[in-house]
Amino acid sequence: MKGSFTELQNRVIQRGLCTACGTCAGVCPAGAIGWAYVDDEPLPELTGECAGCNICTTVCPGEEVNLPALEQFVFGRVREEQIPDLGFYREARVGWATDRVTRQLGASGGLVTALLIYALEKGIIDGALVAGFRQDLPWRTEARLAVNGEQLLAAARSKYACVPVNTLLNQALEQGYRRLAVVGLPCHIHGLRKMQFYGQPASLTRGVVLMVGLFCASQFYFEGTRHLLVERLGVDRLEDIASLSYRGGDWPGHLVVELKDGRRLLLDRHEYMYHHLMPAFKRDRCEMCVDWAAELADLSVGDYWDPQVRAGHALGTSSCLVRSPAGEELLDGAVKNGYVETIPLEAARLAAGIGYELKKHAAAFRLRQRRRFGWPVPEYHRQTNYTPFARELHLAPETKSDVEK
Ligand SMILES: Cc1cc2nc3c(=O)[nH]c(=O)nc-3n(C[C@H](O)[C@H](O)[C@H](O)COP(=O)(O)OP(=O)(O)OC[C@H]3O[C@@H](n4cnc5c(N)ncnc54)[C@H](O)[C@@H]3O)c2cc1C
Ligand code: SF4
Ligand code: SF4
Known part of the structure; x- marks a missing residue:
């Protein structure tokens, strides 16, 4: 209706x-x-x-x-x-x-x-x-x-x-x-x-x-969290969890899980974000x-x-x-x-x-691909200019000089 x-x-x-x-x-x-x-x-x-x-x-x-x-x-x-x-x-x-x-x-x-x-x-x-x-x-x-x-x-x-x-x-x-x-x-x-x-x-x-x-x-997807909990941290049953934080502890914060038996498990933020959630579990x-x-x-x-x-x-x-x-x-x-x-x-x-890269370059480009195949896409009424441009990298000084070498 x-x-x-x-x-x-x-x-x-x-x-x-x-x-x-x-x-x-x-x-x-x-x-x-x-x-x-x-x-x-x-x-x-x-x-x-x-x-x-x-x-x-x-x-x-x-x-x-x-x-x-x-x-x-x-x-x-x-x-x-x-x-x-x-x-x-x-x-x-x-x-x-x-x-x-x-x-x-x-x-x-x-x-x-x-x-x-x-x-x-x-x-x-x-x-x-x-x-x-x-x-x-x-x-x-x-x-x-x-x-x-x-x-x-x-x-x-x-x-x-x-x-x-x-x-x-x-x-x-x-x-x-x-x-x-x-x-x-x-x-x-x-x-x-x-x-x-x-x-x-x-x-x-x-x-x-x-x-x-x-x-x-x-x-x-919550499936990404489940992956981290079960496959990376070895939590057998989610029911054993007393508390969870995605950015727990000191900055920048890590996945911190406290279990009901008193154990505290931790997964590095950059490790779980850039090696697991980002590549595999984006909605x-x-x-x-x-x-x-x-x-x-x-x-x-x-x-x-x-x-x-x-x-x-x-x-x-x-x-x-x-x-x-x-x-x-x-x-x-x-x-x-x-x-x-x-x-x-x-x-x-x-x-x-x-x-920025994911939204203004990758997603904008992906919309174009999906439209070509006739797949459902949201309409933002804005032609995002996804032309690549040189961006200043925020690397730690030692990493930057390694790159420059
Ligand atoms: C899914 C997600 C993706 C993000 N991606 C980026 C990014 O690409 N680049 C970047 O610079 N920052 C990103 N952020 C923002 C960043 O993680 C911090 O939330 C932001 O810097 C604010 O920190 P704060 O210490 O000032 O806020 P805080 O004082 O920690 O307060 C954060 C507030 O946000 C609310 N909140 C937390 N999660 C959610 C949620 N999922 N939906 C709605 N409200 C929520 C909290 O309840 C709280 O009120 C992202 C955040 C989320 C939740
Ligand atoms: S703002 Fe965009 S990328 Fe972020 S949760 Fe909503 S739809 Fe997903
Ligand atoms: S308003 Fe639309 S996008 Fe938001 S929850 Fe409802 S159906 Fe989903």
């Missing part, structure tokens, strides 16, 4: 275009969309009675994201074509939480968590949708509503398995939260901006006041996604690896692109009030990361 959940299913979910952002479930006025876990991957399913309002299909970013139209809507202008293409931004900074614990608990510099704590304490927001781990199954991720600093800290650090964060939109509103921040990957932000663009549903359009985007090279939908730097967020945050900036720091740092007035106000306020510290960043250096 046109305009019903069936349409979403036929156009997006069954064609492998769902990003698992959760927006459809989060906006459904009938509360009729829930989650099925197929091969441990979250897929929206009809759990109630569809009212046929078509809102879910309208806001869904799985099949279509009109980047230029949304950019015009959010920033009042469309970016000029430039390389590297990081989307429209006002300012680029490197930053970190001034509170040492927040910084240590963060994936990179704890910048996101520190900004959200500031926003909560100053009443800019009254809650934030974030990503956590389930209490009953601590190896599985879940969307969370955090309404205080403790809950924000508990949800810090990156989760490398799907979290349909936007699924909590309606629930948060129903619980009386009226000024929400959402932390999301580019696809989460796409869903939220489509919701605002179409003004549907109106209550939620007003309710989300801040979007903090994370840079995203890819999300990974197929992510292979077709061209937004790396969360181009439609108020402010986008990523890891910062540059050895020149990091020299002398034993703790992590975050890179940050400030995009909208709301993002600018947030960062400026957090700096002035001592929650975060920042220094300027030459934005072009961000393009040296593998994430």
